[in-house]
Amino acid sequence: MDGGKARRALSAFALAAVVCAGTGVAPAAAEPPNVVPVRLIAFGDLHGNLLPPQGPRSEVVRSDGTSVAAGGVAHLAAYVRQLRAQADHSMLYAVGDTWGSSPLESAMFHDEPTIELLNDLDVTAAALGNHELDQGYAELTRLRDGGCHPDDGCRYGETFEGARFPLLAANLTTEDGAPAALPFSISYVDGIPVGTIGVLPSNTPDFIRSDSIAGLRFGDEIEAVDRTADLLDSLGVRAVVLLYKGDIGTDGQNDPCHPVDGPANVVATAVSPKVDLIVTSDGDRHFNCTYPDPLGQPRTVVQGASHGRIISVADLMIDRETRDVLRDHTLAFTQVITHDIEPDPQTQQFVERAVEMSDAVAGRRVGSASADITREAGPSGESALGNLVADAQLAAARSVGAQVALTNPGGLRSDLICGENGVVTYGQTYAAQPFGNRLQVLELSGAQLDELLEQQFQTTANGNALEWILAPSDNFRYTLDRIAPSGDRIRDLTIDGEPVDPEQHYRVVVNDFLAEGGDGFDVFTHARHRTGAGEELDALNAYFAAHDPVVPPTTDRIHMH
Template identity: 45%
Template sequence: MRVSVRVAAAVAAVGVAVSAFAGVAEAKPAGTTDLRLIAFNDFHGNLQPPAGSSGRVTLANGTTVDAGGAAYLATHISQLRGQVSNSLVLSAGDNVGASPLNSALFHDEPTIEMMNKVGVSASVIGNHEFDEGYRELLRMQFGGCHPTDGCQFHNPFRGAKFPFLGANITFDNGLPAVLPVTIKFVDGIPVGIIGVTLKDLPSVVTPEAIKGFRFGDEVHAINQTSRLLDLAGIRTQVVLLHQGDSTEGGGPDDCRTLPGPARDIAAAASPSVDVFFTGHSHQQYNCVINDPAGNPRPVIQGASFGRLLSVVDLKIDKKTRDVVRTATVAHNEVVTRTVTPDPAVQALVDESVTKSGPIANRQIGTITADLTRTASAAGETPLGDVIADAQLAATQGNQAQIAMTNPGGIRTDLTYASSPAGEGNGVVTYGEAFAVQPFSNIMQTITLSGAQLKTVLEQQWQVQPNGTTVTRFLQISSTLHYSWSQSAAQGNRVSNITVAGQPVDPAGKYRVSVNNFLAAGGDGFAELAKGSDLAGGPVDLDAFSAYLTGHPNLAPPVADRVAVTQ
């Protein structure tokens, strides 16, 4: 009911804008108003500076710089706001979920409090905002104690001071589930902020978390909401889009995006939209893409984990209340750690670290070198190998023969160097393991035929509606080996599949362990949903932790499970 009231209020606000401004447009003086938009995306509760490659930004010359950390982010935001008279802070989604322990242990309440402190004005809903379902999303918005764990961080938890937006999120009956748009006023000029999440959200979230919801086409939702703003005389329009493109490298302000969904959406959506802040793909880019009328507009993304701030400076004509597109300037600012951390946000971070410390700092294993997500030419990663082996070991009671895990479920590297907690080099703490596997997915073992197993491996290459191919390499246990060809046709890339050293029989039956997200067909692996004889297992984090404990001084495995040919 409260969401419906908020939606109605947003529409009413548009109506008020019509009556307030329709009769005074000619009376406004000439000139422009400056507005700075400051956005981040895919923060994922990284209150502390992220470790390893997750805490570095690659510059245009190929060098890297340490970046990120909520207290440094707050300082950079404050500095950027201090340079202009008008500014808005925005988020392109995935603020929470897949978070380190010092945020996740408290159901990401510290992250929402941090966003309140830095003055966020609006956020689009990302797929991870649905990790714990719609009721938890409403709790993040409106506050209240967790129904199971209560208020363990601050009591009471007051929720976000900014609206969560999703113009393309509806209930099954077609009614809006959240606000589609919010309106801010800058020197009396209304600014419409539209939020749109990815229409493919159901493929990256467990089905039970989004039961009863629909996620519509992004362009349609943008255009529909933009027309409403146009009718209300709101000419300055910004889109927060939780969808992004991949890149071919480059620095924070390079535009080397591969053809992808964000580019397609930005090229097709209403010409009334002046700026696109994107997210989801965790990439850094700063592009200019022409709208359908041929006018340029920025399409920008700031990597992830609070390492970059996407900054767009607008000049708004006071008479037309529209953006002067030719005067727009955009850049990605590195959140360096050389500035003085914001004391209020630092105090919040320190509190979260202290309260989570007894759990986070418990030693569970040791490693001899970094276990990273860096892939071989064949798509295999050291950390992925270890996690798959751990999942196989944890499901032996289900007669599992192989295990496979999705790369998106592996959130950060496991580094050899000691963390700031001082546990020592090579020591793995529960908090570090949690950062790697934060979803609490449940292991499930299913039966697949050999032919189905091959189909699953072929589904690692997924053709998108625009004709491009997205590759999602499953990480596999040491009992599974195969080859794939770079030049082979779609659906016929994989060959030489063996299980425990024996060639796979297409008619044979194999017990395969995956997490419940994959078992439901997540990440486009629809064939896994056809598995039979499902048996449950432990939480994936528990499997990983137990494996680390049982294998002290664990070394990175040899990358010999997958071979690639021309």
């Protein structure tokens, strides 16, 4: 687990909430006497992205306002190895959604390449996120323990050894209350124990298909952390780190450390004061902040950005006598994984092998597009990719009576960036729609459709506002008024140019995640007359074949009041 001495000087560094953007990394902080220093490095939301991301999200904005290309595990590995080499002791964490909804170069091999990558990087511990459970608990257990896939065997290698690092989720249990994952791990730094706790948000079932988590229970995260921290304390572990797959939510434009929304809001300030550092992960926002713990003592909370673009680093000092963290000596920062250093050659070879092995399938042409089709949302919340997927699903389900389509933005995982001559490949459409969701056509009344669209505006348990705008097919239009009172934000619904009748029933096609009430859209659970309509990826590929080249849809289906 320990990194070696620095072999050469590295240039740029950042302190506090400043994002590192140079060709080097921050040196470890000078240490007071009689302490043990340890550098903690973390990445989250990798989602099996071995290659750098493409499209608008391939870049990050640095502290000076400029943008830079970032990400890719070969460059991530290069930074990690440099960061570890500069510290006497180091640990490397993965903070949830490390795999799941992965591109084909990982997903084609059931994410075994991503597990092997983490083994090679010597990951200390990994917190579970919701996407590690996408393929069910049995598959998670296989990835943890090793062994070939029960249906496809070992595609990536002759054998698969599984994860050489613990998978943590203190609030994940079976129906009878037995732990379904390790609640914590303990590592030793110069003989001093450091405990690591992992938890998922208690509302994780809202974001996973029910068949993937059958038999599992998700407990209250704060209660689980407090219980586990007390247990670690009873074992003599005073230095404790929490890995939490949830976004604290910050006002990035005005005050990057002012909580705005996100499930980690309460966790950051309410979990046990025995926790010395909190590392969170969820999406694009990155920050390095300090919040008071329940005793009013300052505690660092740090988060990087998804797909290996920005990682979190925290240098801790542990008192040799008390074995606790000296919080006033904690130095944390976030590091941009730029492309202006040499990629790690061993990891680069690893990536090239996975890409080459998947290319026969991933490189197959499915069609073309006249321009890039992205997930970037406009003022109404629509995106070109979301609208395209809705159109494709309606086209696929017309044969079973579908009249309109809706799809969720969370199901759009990658932009479609045109290749030479506008070519779009199977690997790209798979990366955009990787879940294997099946389509269902169901009946809703006009009144239920209106109620459903009102559910695009939700409030979390801690009072924070959430907005989930569903992408509509081209024949479905309505007006949205964000400042209207709750329950009165949607009006003027039309299908094929005709006003929606509250009493009439309409056939709506959605993916099965939404059909089960996913993302809080429980109106779907009250629908009637459900009919299967194939898989969403097949629908998208068929649409490309039938509309070659595809023109990116406009994002004006929802009228803004």
